[in-house]
Amino acid sequence: MSNKEAAIPTGKLVLELDRNVQTLQDVFTDCADVIFRQLTLVNGTKACLIYIGGLVETKELSDNALRPFIEASTALGDESSPAKLLSESLLSVPSSTTFTRLADIVSELTEGSAVLLMDQCAEAVIVRVKGGSRRSVEQSTTEVSIRGPKEAFTEDIQKNTALLRFKMKTPQLKMVSALVGEQTKTTVYVAYLKDVADEQIVQKVLERIRAIQIDGVLESGYIEEFIEDHPFSPFPQLQYTERPDTAAAMLLEGRVIVLVDGTPFVLSGPITFWQLMHSSEDYYERYFIGNLLRWLRYSFLFVALYLPALYIAVTTFHQDMLPTSLVFSIAAAREAIPFPALIEALIMEISFEALREAGIRLPKVIGQAVSILGALVIGQSAVEAGIVSAPVVIVVSLTGIASFTIPRFNLAITVRMLRFPLMLLASMFGVYGVVMGTVWTVIHLCGLTSLGVPYLTGVAPFRKGDQKDILIRAPWWAMSRRPSFSSRNRNRMKNGRLSQGGDSKDGGKSP
Structure with missing residues (x-):
């Protein structure tokens, strides 16, 4: 004993x-x-x-x-x-x-x-007169939006459930509790909409949470690692958020929410890769604006992932792919550089990542100054000292900016990690190495699941009805059906937008 x-x-x-x-x-x-x-x-x-x-x-x-x-x-x-x-x-x-x-x-x-x-x-x-000092409801600091609710979850699970109840005024919102952690006895709630969420997914989440045997749970990240399908994959298989409106939207789509006492971040699943590229502003702004922002994010996702690798591949093996004047310009900039393109890119990428981490850990005012001035000073000094060339500084800067456009931090850091093996493949095999890395990544994504749901659902396997909220966001009146992968009751509305004659534009017949 x-x-x-x-x-x-x-x-x-x-x-x-x-x-x-x-x-x-x-x-x-x-x-x-x-x-x-x-x-x-x-x-x-x-x-x-x-x-x-x-x-x-x-x-x-x-x-x-x-x-x-x-x-x-x-x-x-x-x-x-x-x-x-x-x-x-x-x-x-x-x-x-x-x-x-x-x-x-x-x-x-x-x-x-x-x-x-x-x-x-x-x-x-x-x-039961539980009290004590806990943080009050404040504005979200990690998911900032121009338009939409400003309130965020807190460390008090009772306040968090109340924030959800303010959004979801229905007895169909169910919350099943569990205690996890031998020492901490952390309260965990599994929330879902009855007759909307898939009961098999709900039971799967509950079984995995109740099977956890650990001495303590201090944050929802502990739970995430225990219940995800593929723990050795760098891609996130659950989404976390500190916004009640985002959590409510997930519930309405048939997803399951996991609330953990002591943290403002709640988990949701199942998710798809496409969902991680969506932001709340996509749905609060008119769909023209939302689509423009979404396309911008997808474009810069490719920039964040491929730009350094493509620069290395082209400058090392495929100079004939560039215009002659640009080749001469890059060659002149790299004439006095003692390192190959791979070493240049690695020096700047690692320095940029270190500055980004320092900016997060330092006090807020000091951290911003260090991250901005550090990047400028180090980049300029490295160019003047002949350690790296100016084109590499431009490439790394654009890559860093592009990674900030990814709305979910857990996906953004995955993209940042994948850049480095792609850069190594590009330095050895050129563009063919980048293609091989892409093929391996896509194969891996096709094999991933989130609580049993394929990670690329909507595209692989293809779902015609889900195309209204993947690469584009259709108008709300056209999205009369919930996503196909997680919900049993797929009818989001009785009919679509009504015309002057009273007929539905969508007719409620979307697949």
């Missing part, structure tokens, strides 16, 4: 108050924040109030539990079950119950509840 298992009692409360208190004091030895407040009631009965400082709302505990408890002590009399009478009739706190098992009482204390023990009573009154 482990130390943890030995420390938590497995028995029940006894009639003697002193023995019960001593047992709990032994469990919480060297826990200065656990408060044991001895009380003597009006009728002379001894009692003890136990709670963890900072985890309970002390004013609510005093007004709705402690004061009514003392005032009602004379009403207890010779009641055979005074704890149950307190819980059900006398206490004004909204949520209270009774327990007899010591393990349950310890669990409730660590969750932020207060415990009332009385002499000659083998039941404990559990008063």
